[in-house]
Amino acid sequence: xxxxxxxxxxxxxxxxxxxxxxxxxxxxxxxxxxxxxxxxxxxxxxxxxxxxxxxxxxxxxxxxxxxxxxxxxxxxxxxxxxxxxxxxxxxxxxxxxxx
Amino acid sequence: xxxxxxxxxxxxxxxxxxxxxxxxxxxxxxxxxxxxxxxxxxxxxxxxxxxxxxxxxxxxxxxxxxxxxxxxxxxxxxxxxxxxxxxxxxxxxxxxxxxxxxxxxxxxxxxxxxxxxxxxxxxxxxxxxxxxxxxxxxxxxxxxxxxxxxxxxxxxxxxxxxxxxxxxxxxxxxxxxxxxxxxxxxxxxxxxxxxxxxxxxxxxxxxxxxxxxxxxxxxxxxxxxxxx
Numbered sequence: 001x002x003x004x005x006x007x008x009x010x011x012x013x014x015x016x017x018x019x020x021x022x023x024x025x026x027x028x029x030x031x032x033x034x035x036x037x038x039x040x041x042x043x044x045x046x047x048x049x050x051x052x053x054x055x056x057x058x059x060x061x062x063x064x065x066x067x068x069x070x071x072x073x074x075x076x077x078x079x080x081x082x083x084x085x086x087x088x089x090x091x092x093x094x095x096x097x098x099x
Numbered sequence: 100x101x102x103x104x105x106x107x108x109x110x111x112x113x114x115x116x117x118x119x120x121x122x123x124x125x126x127x128x129x130x131x132x133x134x135x136x137x138x139x140x141x142x143x144x145x146x147x148x149x150x151x152x153x154x155x156x157x158x159x160x161x162x163x164x165x166x167x168x169x170x171x172x173x174x175x176x177x178x179x180x181x182x183x184x185x186x187x188x189x190x191x192x193x194x195x196x197x198x199x200x201x202x203x204x205x206x207x208x209x210x211x212x213x214x215x216x217x218x219x220x221x222x223x224x225x226x227x228x229x230x231x232x233x234x235x236x237x238x239x240x241x242x243x244x245x246x247x248x249x250x251x252x253x254x255x256x257x258x259x260x261x262x263x264x265x266x267x268x269x270x271x272x273x274x275x276x277x278x279x280x281x282x283x284x285x286x287x288x289x290x291x292x293x294x295x296x297x298x299x300x301x302x303x304x305x306x307x308x309x310x311x312x313x314x315x316x317x318x319x320x321x322x323x324x325x326x327x
Binding site: 003014015018021024026033035037038040043046047049050051052053055076077078079080082083084088089092 | 142145153182197259267
C-alpha cells in the first residue's frame, strides 16, 4: 500500500469515528451542564451574547429537532476537516516544507 | 469549558486576548508541517470538534467534554496543535455560539494553549526522565493529557474567579470546583489520548515519527541512530 493510499484509509476511518462521535453526542451524550454553567446558575450570573450565531447551540433555526442537530454535527465535522486541511496546506506551502 | 460572553470582566478577557494573539504569532512563525502531517491536521481538527459534542456526566449534575489538546499537540506538535484547536474554538464561537466572542481569547488560552502546550512539555520531560517504552509510554501519555486538562480547568477557574463581581464565588471556590470536576474528564482525556496514539503507533508510525514531540520516543530515536 502506498503512503497516499494509507493516508486516504486513515482519513476515511478517522472521519467515520468522528461521525460516530457526532451520533453519540447527538442522541446519547447531548445534555450539557458544565461546571461553570452550574456555578453561574447558582450565582444568578447570566450570559450576555455580543453576537447572534447562525446556528445557536448547534440547532438549525426553525428545525428544533434532534435530526437538525445531527445534520449540524455532520456538516460541522466536514467543515472542520476542510478548514483544518486548508489551513494546514497554506502553512505547508508558505514554509515550502518537504517530508 | 467554553466560557460564554458576560462571564468574564474586561480586566480578565483583554489580557487573555493579548496572550493568545502573541501565541498565534509564535505558532504561525514556528509551525512546521510535513506532507504527511497536512491531512492529519485536517482529520484531528474534525475528530476533536466531533468529540467535543459528547458531554459526559461527571459529578454534582454537571457535564464535561474532551478537549483534544493533548492528542492534537502530541501528534502535530504544540504550534500546529495550537492552531488546530484554535480553528475548532473560532468556528464553534462564530457558528454555534459555543463560547463567547469576548471570551474567545480566554477559551483559546485555556484549551488551545494550556491544553496543548502543557501536555507537550510534560511529555518531553517525562519521556526524557523515564524513556517512553512499553507501559511507561502509555503512563507518560496519560499523565501528560490528564494534567493538561486539569491545568486548563484551573486556568478557566482562575479567569472566572478573578472576574468580580460577576463570579462572586472568587478564586477559592471557582478554581477547586473546576479542577476537581474536570479531573474526571481528564481521566477520559488520558485514556482517549493513549488509545489514539497507541493505535497510530501500530498503524501509522510514519505519521508519529514526524511529530516534533513523539519523534523523541526511544523507538524512533533508535531507528534514526540505526540508519545513521
